[in-house]
Amino acid sequence: MIRCFIILFLLASLKSFGQCNIPQNTFANNVYFFSAQVNWNVVSGAHHYKIRYKEIGTSPWSYKNNIDSTSTSRVLNNLSQLTSYIWQIRAHCDTISNFSNWSQVDTFYTTTNICPTPNNLTTSNITHMSAQANWDLLPTAHRYKVHYRILNTNTWSNLSLINGNSDSTNIPVLQQNTTYEWQIMAFHDSTLNMGSLWSQSDTFTTSTFIPAPFNPIVNTSLGSTICNSPSSLLVEINQVTNEPDIDNSTITTDGGYFDIGSVNTGDSVGYASYNSTTQNINSTLRAGLIVGPNYAIINSFDSNGDLIGFFAIENTSTGVRVSTTSPNDGNNYTTGYTSQVNFTNLFITPNVSGNLHIVIDIESELNDQIYYSDTVFIQCPSAIYENINSNQIIETYDIYGRKIIAKKNTICINRLNNGRVTKQVVIE
Known part of the structure; x- marks a missing residue:
């Protein structure tokens, strides 16, 4: 009796899984150096899809989960250049355990001939702390990306994305008297999927810093x-x-x-x-x-x-x-x-x-x-302002106080119309 129950349970389970069909007609297109688009047909009754992919010959899979049931394609990003990949997809017909088997394996190789790499790299305006990176413009470039590092080290530093109309950029915050290398790549679309290969390296050496005295x-x-x-x-x-x-x-x-x-x-x-x-x-x-x-x-x-x-x-x-x-x-x-x-x-x-x-x-x-x-x-100006030309003599006296008419070679006392009194000597 127990054996019959187990058989019935297994049959019911197989029937349940069989209700969720495997996605068909899988293929890859729009394959570039660092991305690829994978495609499939819609599965009727699917709740969502799950994709797995990896480099051929490696063990761990990478996954894309909870892909909408109405989708028929997905872009895989951050791939390795010039590398063969395999991928599969399965349908999930509920949120628990009703899912299909994985689809047939499909393969693609990350390469393209429509994403050229910038060339003719030069470095100028080199100081103890910065340098200017230069390259030839590409007519189809939408953005450029530059990374740099100290020569013979492992870790790259990345600059912010650069407008496609630019043919130079500044590499800042460098160490003095140090040799660096830098490379550039181009993105040929606004989604940053159509990336080129990295260029050959250009190298430069920063100068020795000589501080100036503090003298504002x-x-x-x-x-x-x-x-x-x-x-x-x-x-x-x-x-x-x-x-x-x-x-x-x-x-x-x-x-x-x-x-x-x-x-x-x-x-x-x-x-x-x-x-x-x-x-x-x-x-x-x-x-x-x-x-x-x-x-x-x-x-x-x-x-x-x-x-x-x-x-x-x-x-x-x-x-x-x-x-x-x-x-x-x-x-x-x-x-x-x-x-x-x-x-x-x-x-x-x-x-x-x-x-x-x-x-x-x-x-x-x-x-x-x-x-x-x-x-x-x-300066505080005097509060008294005089206009000498406006002062008029109304009466003239001699030294004894007698009113006289002004004469030459005589001391005259003048009373002005502003109330002031002046002494005047007219010398011939």
Whole structure:
């Protein structure tokens, strides 16, 4: 009785599996160096499909699971170039155990003659930390991919995909005095399936890094030198290639104040710019957090409205202070630039005549420190203005107080129409 039950169970199981048909008419097309499309006919009643594939002569299979039941093709990516593969597919007619046997084995070989490889590789503009990779354009290329590594090592580093109209790109963040190799491949479609083979390697050696001394050139200026008046406050800094990067800087004065009480959050209070061989950035300075009349954060926004930095401004017991910290780019040295910061009419000059001292303290990322000092003379004009041509003599007297007519070689006392009295000697 037990034996009959087992036989009936096996027959029922075989009947159940037999209800899920094996996919037919399997074939591969659109085969390239790194991808291939596999195809089959729809199986009636299929819930989903499963594909397995591998290089011929190897043991482990790779799988594509849960392929939609309405699909009749699938692209296999990340294949090895110039390699023979086998693949099979089976249908799953439910989510549990009702699936077909694997289909007949189909094969394909990853090669193509319609995906040419870039050639004529050269390297230029080699420095201690970067190099420019160059190649000939391919008319059918949609994207390029470049990878590079230290010569005789195993690990490649990849750059971001490059537009098909470009014939060069920069390889950054390299080690000094080191030999590298690089290669390039082309993708000839937007889906990145039609990739070429990698090119032959080109090699280059980076130069030895020679740092420049930390010596930023600083210039300051005021828009007005009239006392107790609104003025722009401009600071310009220049650094040459290979100087240590600036970490933080502080600007102080021994007079004047910031009219923080006159601005609201979001108000424009000036501009900033940064210009180098690789970047040109113009930004707007806007009031951010305002903490009373003597302290505020000034935010810097680029042309896209993105926050790229900020300054702290404050009024002190003797004048003003501006402080900022530069973002660290990871290499501690600059490629050279000119930057400007201009607070427009936010600074109020001192209310007395005399010298105004502007001091800038700058510290590098390597802890170098320099001080810069500039002196501006602030002038308070006299409150009394005279127009000499408008003064008229209405009466003239001699030294005894007698009214006379002015004569030559005589001391005359003149009374003017503005109430003033002058003494005059006319000499022949």
